Amino acid sequence: MFFQLHSQHTPPNLHGPLLVEEKGLPRYWATIWSTFMTGQLAESTHIRKLRFIEDLYLHADQSFCPATLDDALGYSNDDLLASILESWFNALRNQPTNTEADQKRWDAGLTFVSSILGWISKSDANPQRQSIEVRLHRLSMVYLQFHVHRRRSVETIRSLPASTVAALYQMVDPESEVNPLPRERTRWRIYIGTRSIFKFFKR
Secondary structure, eight states: OEEEEOOTTSOGGGOEEEEBOTTSOBOHHHHHHHHHHBTTBOHHHHHHHHHHHHHHHHHHHHHTOTTHHHHHHHTTOHHHHHHHHHHHHHHHHTSSSOOHHHHHHHHHHHHHHHHHHHHHHTOTTOTTHHHHHHHHHHHHHHHTTOOSSOOOOOOOOOOOOHHHHHHHHHHHOTTOTTOOOOOHHHHHHHHHHHHHHHHHHTO
């Protein structure tokens, strides 16, 4: 759950956006990330990214169990992190419609996971630094290639070649020998109805 901390019982430098779980306890790694990002991001950007990260936390809670994401990050469990990220990607991707906001949500969540693992791997007290860096690199290489929002290319309508238009004209000409329609009345009705179409293709 997203929460704005402005309590008189806490130091001013701790005030700001915060993610808490359903019991009201702060999300551990999200709080650390948010503290590091304070001052580096505009407040609106900070809040937007934090809300995207909250979506990843909620997905992990519902699809696995509460606190799964924090535990997976804390123990650098790359198999579990991969499962969380993959299932979250599929949940975003399989929505009836995808928007650029979904792509930004995915990018924010992936960057969050990568940032936390990067900070952990750089800790001098961490005996598994090299192993974590290898895992982080592997995860990054796999999931950076994923794209939630598919941009639909706009097809350019091109005019038909002059020879094709001429052949079509001849086929619908009521007095043409190649007109396949046997009845004269039908020929004229089709001819009148197709004149506007031919004008369009001649552009």
